[in-house]
Amino acid sequence: MKLLELDGNNLTLEQAVRAIRDNIPVGLTREARKRVQHSRTQIDAAVRDRKMIYGVTTGFGALSNVVVSQEDARRLQTNVLMSHAAGVGIPFEEEVVRMTMLLMANSKAKGYSGLRLETVNTLLAMLNQGVVPVVPQQGSVGASGDLAPMAHLSLVLIGRGKATYQGEVLDGAEALRRAGIEPVTLAEGEGLALINGTQVMTALGALTLCRGLKLAKIVDIAAAMSLEVLLGTNTQFHKRIHHIRPHPGQIDTASNMRKITDGSEIISSHKDCDQIQDAYSLRCVPQVHGATRDTLNHVRRVLETEMNSATENPLVFENGQVLSGGNFHGQPVALVMDFMTIALAELANISERRIERMVNPNLSGLPSFLIEGGGLNSGFMIAQYTAAALVSENKAWAHPASVDSIPTSANKEDHVSMGTIGARKAAHVAGNVKHVAAIELLCGAQAMDLFTNLKPGQGTLAAYERLRQQVTHMDTDRELHPDIETVARLIDNDEILDAVEKVTGPLL
Structure with missing residues (x-):
């Protein structure tokens, strides 16, 4: 993909993420340019005819009944950006801001x-040339979309605010100058059109969803390794079991587990043992991981719909009709952000239970905390503590943001979505899941070293070998933080997933 042309209707999650991460130039289709120009002619005509239009010739929110003179209508648009740029806190990562810009343009x-x-076109020039506005994370209640963060972003268009350019934080005007971009002088209605929308919560949600979809595969790999070292059976992944409870995610997870453990001599070595059933954290991997998969696929449907939606207010239609509505309300995104947070947290919940089984000699039959010389060495004891701490933290983050609402704008906006808070929570939980998965993989590899005469499954072996290229077996105690972060980087860079899929084929 040498150029991503936006038409407002057909952008996919994969296209958007690839464009942002691979710095693919973004433009508009010819038809989209025509639609944008036609929409503007309707506003220009309405201004000439002195029509009363919300946010164009009137104030905003609780001030919507205040008519603004034609002479002040343009100044009003600059004022709305400045007055609404009231966010606080650390800035969003550049990737999130660039995704927001892409979704705004679409x-x-x-x-x-x-x-x-x-x-x-100026917005697209900033995106393509690497001018990234500095946007504080806190301040949006997801009411008229993401007013505060969108205002911070849009200020740079007019040469105000702050932006990063070539690694340096600059005043907006200087960032534009260095990039060779002329700042915009806003016309009637443009300030409001720039800040009304759900693109911040949608952008962060889309990037977190992309991480979550990969984490679901990583946790399958970790679970397969745990299953083998805990002498579990792969009977519970049999196709017949899952096709009579045909949730798609469950079927896909069972398929992944069969692929990853295929050819395992460890599993084959104890198929006639007297253990009848495995613990739920092993036996119910398809049902638990699969439910998360189904949730993530639902989130995808909602987000891709939102990515291709018009969420401004007012909306300018082809026949000149200008309608004021509530498409900016973040509720559709807010609900699935909470759902995604809960679904991702469950991956960590069940992963930590498998970690506990590996480090607990009463459950595993392995050396205490996976290390010889217990007492002198603590092994992976505190790694399990860390996993438990992250899981407990996730339980707090998983409390839904969308059940809260605080009225704003003199009670004009008397129900708000808190969608951006929900998206931020989901991103935080995804980071915790990654670290819990890294700990499970470390424990699984440590335990795998005890099965030197038996070959693990094809996918399990590939994951083990890639991990062991970066992290050695722990014979005696050492600092575990660097090991955990190393495996977390392997997850982030898709190195473990790529190694496994090279031998299993694509995981679902």
């Missing part, structure tokens, strides 16, 4: 915002 490509093509 929404404007639908042609319902009333923005000038010049303004959309």
